[in-house]
Structure formats: C-alpha cells, structure tokens
Amino acid sequence: MKTWVYIDHFQGQAIPASWEAVGLGKTLGAVTALVFGSGVEALAKSACEYGADEVLLADDASLADFRAETYASTLSAAAAAGTPGLLLFPTTTRGRELAAMAAIDLKTGVLVDVTALEAKGEEIVVTRPVYAGKIMTKETCSTRPYVITLRGRAFAKPAPQAGKTGAVTRIEVRGEALTSVEGYARGESGVSLADANVIVSGGRGISNNPALTPPAGLDEKAAEIWKAQQGFAMVNELASVLGAAVGASRAAVDAGYIPYAHQVGQTGKVVSPNLYIACGISGAIQHQAGMRNSKVIVAVNKDAEAPIFKLARFGMVGDVWQIVPALTAAFKKKLGK
Ligand SMILES: Cc1cc2nc3c(=O)[nH]c(=O)nc-3n(C[C@H](O)[C@H](O)[C@H](O)COP(=O)(O)OP(=O)(O)OC[C@H]3O[C@@H](n4cnc5c(N)ncnc54)[C@H](O)[C@@H]3O)c2cc1C
16 A cells, blocks of 8 residues: 655644654555654654655745645645555554545545544554544545555554655745744643653643632632632642643533643543543543543542542542642652653
8 A cells, every 4th residue: 555644743843653654664665654744854864764665855944834825835846746555644643634624625525633543454444532532433445546544542652763764855845834833932831741651641630639728818710710729730740750741620610620621531632641640530421531541540539439449440538639749759750750
C-alpha cells in the first residue's frame, strides 16, 4: 500500500503521534512523509530517522504558520499527482482539519480518531470509538485514497535510527491563505495531557476536607475554591512524584477549581496514558469518554458504588485526604525521591 504520512508539528517540533503514524505506515510498506512549514529541513531528517523512506518537503515562508487553505491545497495537489492509496494524519486539531479538507479535494471519505487498523491487500478496515467510547465500530471507505486520522498513543512510536536517511523531494506550495497569524502567546497552562504517560486527575471530591479551615473573611464560594486548591496541591504533589500531568473532571473545572486546559472527557481532552489515577471523580460517562482508553486506571473514591470502579483496574475505597498523601509517600519511597 502506497502510504503517505502527514508530519504534524508546531514550529518544527513534531507531535509524537506523527511518529506513531510513520510507525504504523511502515507496517504496511514504504512510507512517504509530508513535511510542510518554514525552515523544517531538520524535521524532514527526523522523519527519515523515524522510518520514512522518502519525504515530500514544502518549505516556504508562506507555510511558517499552519493555515488550512495553503496546507490542504499543497497536500491535495501532491496527492492528486502522486496517487497514494492511504493518507495518515495524527488526530490533532490541525490533522483533522487538514484531513477533512484534503478528503474533499480528493473526492474521498475520511475516517477519524482511529485506534486500530487492519489491512488486507489494498483493503483497510479501521476501529474507532463512538458514543463517547461506549462502542467501538469497524468502518471502511468505498473511495480512494483512504484518508485516516489516528488517535494519539493508540499505536506504538518507533525508535528513531540516528543517521538513517531518505530521498527528500521539494514540492510547490499551492493555494493562498485567507487569514494570517499575528503572533502566539502562551496559554493559561503548559499542560500536555494528550502526550502524558501518567495522569493524576482530581474531581469535585477533592474539595471537601472538613478538617481544613479556610482563611477568615472568605465567602462560601471562595472558601470552597480555597479548599479545592488545597486538594489540587495534594494531587499536584502526587503528580510531581510520578512525573505526571494533572487532569480534572468537568465538575472541578466548572466550579473554578482548575483551568479548562486540564479537563478530561467528552468536552475536554481525550487521553490514553499508561496510568490514569482518578481522585474524587465519580466516573460519569462523559468523563469516561476522555480516559477509558488509559492502560491502567486507578480510582480513589469514598463511594464503593461510584461508576469509576467499574472501569478501574485498581480501586481504593476511602477518603482522598488519607489515600492520596499515603500514595505520594509510598511512591516517593519506592522511587527514591
Ligand atoms: C454534554 C456534557 C458534557 C460533559 N463533558 C464532561 C467532560 O468532558 N469531562 C467530565 O469530567 N465531565 C463532563 N460532563 C459532566 C459529567 O456528567 C459529570 O457531571 C462530571 O464528570 C462529574 O465530575 P466529578 O466526578 O468530579 O463530580 P461528582 O460526580 O460530584 O463526583 C465526585 C465524586 O467524589 C467522591 N468523593 C467526594 N468526597 C470524597 C472524598 N473525600 N474522598 C474520596 N472521594 C470523594 C464522591 O463519592 C463522588 O463519586 C459533561 C456533562 C455533559 C452533560
């Protein structure tokens, strides 16, 4: 199968799922990497080290910022000429947008957020979660090329082979962007839940320690937020011992305990770490939609009937204020920290 993989990146830093896509592509045969941007020769070199056999490089000042119009037109023109059988993208915001626009240009369908892929000759059947991950569907596409976006961390990332090279062919930029980027500013948090190997998340249940006395003069809401901040300090401590990212339920975000960037779930981030520790989270279906693909789920909740326990490999029924600091101390000891 002639496979092309779009290497998604921000300012030359590849999204790890791009290399996962190259790794998957290699299981099907030779891989052509598509590297678009400005000053991205180093990325083309990395693509070869991660396994790409050749690279189509569109390196131009007009591609310095991701603009869907120019990126999609460049990609579609290259694909129309090169006729790949399969185009793979990571399921990032940029990847989804580009895949959809390229699929329209190429008059084909698009299969998004795929977690498994089977190829028999030139036929591909993919598996993807639907209904907030409650059901997995198997789907295929009747038109060619297949355009598929892959869920991050669903496929193995290959080890790079230093010094491995491949042919790099420069291609022409097509299309014109209708909008331009005026600049970038750091967001409210630098959290990268999507790539995290370990995530410790807090829910509404970490806000109710009766032993804590808020500073005088706070109204009821401010006192609740102050208590929740102590709860997230406890969650942060466990996360920092484990080198983990911090996640949260929507209830915690909506109550103002922690910024939205940390929200896991249907209307937050979809994550699939090796280890997900849910502290004081009930495990509503909308939260599960974001974390049910985690490899090992650990739940701490005082309610033995909480739905999160149905999903958890390890469950601890009890008060987060006793269990989470005990876990932190135990991991500190075990990890020599
Ligand atoms: C359209 C839609 C989209 C949504 N999207 C999302 C989403 O993206 N992500 C998301 O998370 N939710 C989402 N929700 C909300 C979701 O339905 C739940 O309301 C939310 O997940 C509940 O958060 P929670 O588990 O923190 O709070 P709760 O449901 O209130 O659960 C708190 C848990 O903490 C436990 N607890 C309390 N005190 C302690 C203690 N001291 N020690 C141990 N355990 C304790 C309780 O037993 C309870 O199980 C969405 C809802 C809708 C309708």
